[in-house]
Amino acid sequence: MSKFQLTTDFKNAPYWWDAAPLTEVAGGALAPSYDVAVVGSGYTGLRAALTLARAGRSVAVFDKERPGYGASRRNAGFLGRTLKKSYIDLKAAKGAAFAAAIYRDLMTAYESTLAFIEEEGIDCHAVRCGRLIAATSAAHYALLDRELSGMKADLGLPYAMLPRERLREEMASDLYDGGAVIPDLGSLHPGLYHRGLMERALAAGVAIFGNCEVMAIEQIGQQGDRFRVTTAAGPTRAQDVIVATNGYTPKSLPWHARRLIPFVGYMAATEPLTPTLLQKQLPHRRTVIDSNLDIDFFRPAPDSPRLLFGGATANGLEDPVAIASLLHGRLRRALPDLADVKLSHVWTGQCAGTFDMMPHIGCHDGVWYGMGYNFAGVPMGSFFGLKIAQKILGLTDGVTAFERDAFPTLPLYRGNPWFLPLAMRWFAWQDSKLAKSTSLPVIPSGAGRRAA
Template sequence: MTDLLISDFSNTPYWWEAAPLTTAAGGTLAQAYDVVIVGSGYTGLRAALTLARAGRSVAVFDKERPGYGASRRNAGFLGRTLKKAYIDLKAAKGAAYATAIYRDLATAYESTLAFIEEEGIDCHAVRCGRLIAATSPAHYAVLERELTGMQADLGLPFSMVSRARLREEMASDLYDGGAVIPDLGSLHPGLYHHGLMTRALAAGVALFGESAVTAVEPAAAGHGARFRVTTAVGQMRARDVVIATNGYTPKSLPWHARRVIPFVGYMAATEPLPPALLEKQLPHRRTVIDSNLDIDFFRPAPDSPRLLFGGATANGLDDPAAIAALLHGRLRRALPDLADVKLSHVWTGQCAGTFDMMPHIGCHDGIWYGMGYNFAGVPMGSFFGLKIAQRILGLPDAPCAFESAAFPTLPLYRGNPWFLPIAMRYFAWKDASLARRSPATRA
């Protein structure tokens, strides 16, 4: 097993090489802030930056070093879709709702890229395009139907790639063709987070790492503040509180913990490859996901000649060598030219699913939240952070379709997702049973 790993292999994210975690200090703790934010990922920091620039006093607390969460661990794919496909959402909830949701997704995507450009954040953000690789002819047919529906209703571009032409996109014979979405993007998630963090600090945000929030309670009357917040470094009052903990939501926030389903995502980086070998694998440097519910995904690193990839979500493994073995198997299966390459980094991160497979933003008992991104948190976390700040500031703003839905839970669920192995087996069964169908007979 160890021959899959380079000798000085790391089990921290590849992204931390260029964007190492630091223990940012927030200075002296004040007795009161206009806004206290729990969690220092994209959601928390985008809200914090917007609020601080509007003149609010803002403190962000993280249980770990700032950026420790998924925001510096993810794959850096920038998209505008959800697990809940547009045509399924339309069939279930109607065209107006599905269109509004998918328009917000497109706004989240475009506004994140625009924000990065306006701020001059150097994080390799590009519209590289995405290949969705079909895992069977029936998956190909479903993909074509979904994308055709989205193009008709939303005007979103795509082109199908037959099995015979797949090698123009990827050095693989595993897939039955696929689809290219030409304008989707990617970035370096560590550098994006670093850029966001430095701008938040420059705007006056007090950022406290290694300072868990342990309680948020109503404040005693008479202070002009609505909440009393207890942290590992002290107590303070706040007029508004934002919960931005997504897949790391603690049980001490029971209303939120009951609504998100934390699960582990796995990623790896190869050792540096000969540039020609890497170019052969993904000649257009697009991001790649497969069409399964339980996805495998691949991309070139933006800043060195390596391939980054992941998959096998929520498989229950903790040991980096075992994770490396599982992921390397997926790599060899999809890109056999890379069968002998070693891995330099293998890491994990916590994601958050939800019972309706939709991200949620809102305000419960006066406390704001944005979470449940279902693998789409790079644009959606940034977007929800902005939206929450706009709501707190009382700015006139177009409504957000995601605010209209109730945030569901299940009876007896307390934040311990014991059912995940069953759910993952169900997804695998759904992927396989669709693959067995003839392309023409999908329900």
């Protein structure tokens, strides 16, 4: 049996911080007022701030931690047109026109993020590497084929099914019952992408205040400086306010916190591997997710010969060694060639789901928001930041299909997801039930399944 080990230079910190370390950012003296105040310095907040500043607005961004401390420099760096709620489920629940509009916006979010990175010259290893979705059972494989064939028929989105006997063309694993290759999806280095966004926002004149918590947002009028924003650096005023805190939304923003389900995601990085060993694991250097509701995922590091991977979402563990042990077990189960490799980094990050498994963008009591990304934060966070800025600027381009539905919550819920352990067990039960089925299943309404 392999012995789990950590490297001598092991870090309980994101791998991405090696190339994009966090820095202190002081926005200077707090001005009496700004055109726009942004709460949260992730992709959503910075993309909105950059767009607004370049349009001539004065913008201040506030973050409780150092900018980049949250999910924007912790996530896996997957780029896709992905929803936790599947296309065929959405189509059945909301109709073909609504589902098509949502997935067109998902494609726009993906393509526009790649185009923005290229136009801005942000060096963050953004590539169209393709994605493998590994089926965890024959029934999962059949459901995956049905989902993707429906998307291809209605939306023209490409895919290719890979039966079990051909899976090793894509991944050195015998764990899965085949899978599907989505050839046009991508990946990037999330830390370098965030750093590039922040550098451009600062160059455009955005004032970024790190270690500066926003304690309150109060509406004080209908014209001019409509809001008073109370921060750790003192009070200021703003004509418009954007809340872009996603999984780090505080209870001091109760309307938003009641609509988000924060949960912890786990990731790890291996020690450097030989090029031959790494090439064997993922011959085409694609990103990989499995077909479960609670996914495991894998990808090559974009800037070193390591494998990055994650899973065990919302497991409840906090000790880094215990997290590393759990993740290493997932790694050697899927990729047995790596059973004896050591782990160099382990880290966690706060994500956010929603009760309808959909991202949401809109305006409540005059305050703009974009959040609830359900594992799609890189392209959707960037896209929502752009759309919010366009809305504030009065541009018709700000319209998106994601603003059509109300942002739901549950009675008595106040932002404390006490039910997460039960939900994860239910997801596991659903996956097990599906795996044991002998006929093509009907997707439960609202269950959703990641497809692309």
